[in-house]
Amino acid sequence: MAPPKSVYKYCRECNNLLYPKADVHRRILLRACRNCQYEEEADAALVYRNDLLTITKEQPGVIQDIETDPTLPRRSEVPCPHCHHPEAVFYQDQSKRHETRMTVFLVCTSCKKIFTDPRVGSVVRPAGA
Helix, strand or coil, X not given: XXXXXXXXXXXXXXXXXXXXXXXXXXXXXXXXXXXXXXXXXXXXXXXXCCCCCCCCCCCCCCCCCHHHCCCCCEECCCCCCCCCCCCEEEEECCXXXXXXXXXXXXXXXXXXXXXXXXXXXXXXXXXXX
């Protein structure tokens, strides 16, 4: 079942947007116009829904010809798991969630397959550190 959606409602008197307003005495949700005195009882108790975690795993964006982009950094130390080509371009996951760690996606410059660095789970220290 799909989650209920919030729908914009408009004033019947002046056609302006109706905003949520709580009637604390009657304990109901109203929609009220900010320009005139019009109010109506809300048909649903949902005011706003911001569901950030509908996708549980980071997903790479669909980007055409990303492997030919000259502005993206390239790596040669992580071979492609599909064709074993040594070079790939990489970019960061664009999600802004605090619950998950940053994900770096690599795109093989030969076969154009998207993959992640298998060494990410372990700490990789630079030489001499």
